[in-house]
Amino acid sequence: MSADVMSGERILIAHPAADLYGSDLQLVEAVRALRGAGAAVRVVMPEAGPLHGRLRRAGAGTRVLPFPVLRASALSGRGIVPFAAGLGPAVAASVGLLRRARPDVLVVNTLTLPWWVAAGRLAGVDVVVYCHEAEAQRSRPIQTALAAPLLGARAVVANSRATARVLTAALPALAGRIVVVPNGVPDAGAPAPMRERAATDALRCVVVGRLSPRKGTMVALEAVARLRADGADVRLDVCGSVFPGYEWFEAELRERAGRPDLAGAVVFHGYVSPTRPLLEAADVVLAPSFGESFGNAAVEGMLAGRPVVACDGLGLGEVLSGAPRTGRLVPPGDAVALARAVAGLAADPAAARAVGAAGRAEALERFSPGRYRAEFVRAVRAVLPRNRRKRPAKPAEKSRETGGNGTSCG
Template sequence: MSTVLVAHPSADLYGSDLQLVESVAGLVEAGRRVVVTLPAPGPLVARLAAAGAEVTVLPVPVLRKALLRPRGLLALAGGSLRALPAMVALLRDLRPGAVYVNTVTVPLWLVAARLAGRPALCHVHEAEDGLPRPVALLLNAPVLLARSVVANSGAARDVLVRAVPALRRRTRVVHNGVAGPGREPAPAGRGTGPRRLVLVGRLSERKGTDVAVEALALLRARGHDVELELCGAVFPGYEWFEERLRQRAARPDLAGAVVFSGYTDPTWPALEHAEVVLVPSRAEPFGNTAVEAQLAGRPVVASAVQGLQEIVTSGEDGLLVPPGDAAALADAVASLLDDPALAARLAAAGVESAVRRFSPARYRADVVAAVDAVRAERR
């Protein structure tokens, strides 16, 4: 049985983490032995084990923006020198047919794979556009050590290739595969009380949580009886952002209208209670939550950025608005609340599009093919 070593930067249960579970499931189904390395324990471990993977915890530096400064780079270099011997030893012990490095934030695994003589594939889930050229090059140059590259969207591929043009020929796009609720979408219906909007994702400026809150205020000022449920938590160290959101939500115009539900899993009950799902990200390499909303049979209003534009075609299977524009977001939501027929048409088209384009079966097959191509090239 061929072994695949999978390297991942966290043990959380957010977008790229859950997508990794689909990748692992596909490889296991195809008869591969899958060993996943994580830098720390966490809730992802149980999900990976259930998918058939062996999990080992090996502390490895994870590249964060905070490290892209002189002091941070020194810490990164020191941590790398300490971790690299154990990484190479693990690779030489396992002798995997391929090393699958999931995201550009654990580039040391690409170095270790090269030192151990193992072919590597890098799965890019990032689209950090607008970075200074030296920073973009520093973040993406290690990907040159991979024999093949998979990007989760055309947007992610384009950002990568702009930073390192030499990667163009070895990079392919594999859109994420997103599992549905396992049943027909529950019909949307108005109950008693306010009409609910839902946003699933980390509480962050990047995800546009603040934009959604301001759009809610505008809708209520226009006389719409609406509330907003926020399903997500902050990264450690960004508690100040949640506090700012809570302070805004406590002001008279929004008092009692914003529900902070924290990290939510599964998200289907929250999505099914929504009349409209918001994805107001300022940057989004792909956007699993937009696909999940479509699979839940709910109309989606998303930002016209990066990968979200590859999921939603405005006016056909959802609506797109300029990022960071609370007024435009409020206008789009109002158009759906005021026109149930439009909302129903977009929701139905969204279900059809998501099932057809972003199925887990298609995704798993594409990942297995990409990994097998790296193994075959080595032979």
């Protein structure tokens, strides 16, 4: 059998949220890849949300099964207690689901569900962990603790070389089981041309992503404040929302945007989908995250044909590896450098258009969904032969879940 073809294998995917951000949308691409190769796919999530509809349209069945998720707040002494208290019942429920479903492979999507790896082992199901996190800012003990459950997986798919480096630095024993598959980001089509502007005209910037300290949203606000202090008419569109429990950060952002130096210059749009209209309306796309394992939003900015200014750290450095031809890279967390890079593009509109065009060409070549789907299927397919020999195939059942392809997986 070809390495990129499946014939009815059952894949169960555990995913931590039902939103439509980077790792959520990448999951949709992963499902399209597996379905296109012939696999039957089910996705289990702890909540209802818009991702269910996207996954069903991609050919997967979905199911809600409440279970805890290892958010950053749970890594504190206070937060770990309620998280740990829910693990026992969650593992039991997950093992029960896996024994009923009998998937050929369990894909645990992100590091935030380490106990699903244990559930897979207890149920006798081989596990692939799909890692979208590069926790380089964490202490080494926490990095090691986060990476340790991956030793229970037969394979680990990392979304960038940066992610793989962080994992293996924390736990060298993982090196032999990691496969790097850079994300594939769908193109919304040829973008509208960049607007004609003189070097002194108003400038519109946009930042897209979760409102989170590690995403660098506050750095973007401070950079715009510096540009305005220098006399530039710069506006900023902020697209994104917070995880529950991080409302305090949005309040801080809004308070900062309301101060005199930024008053009226920042617009908070909340969650936005699709993002292409706001990206096309921008003159410069900002990607100020300093903890990004890949950076889908940066790729979307490149595909929109707009110059992207990103932090040169982890995955964003890989996405914009062709800089300065394909974008601009600045030190993480440095609002002064971010402002300087934006000012340079604002002062030379022709150069900004050239950077946008080169970035789009680069993104189309390196981050195409077709390339991604073939590589992702190959990584999951490599885990299947042992399972196929281990037990006889289970007859198809009528699905008890919403959507999907008619083959039951739980």
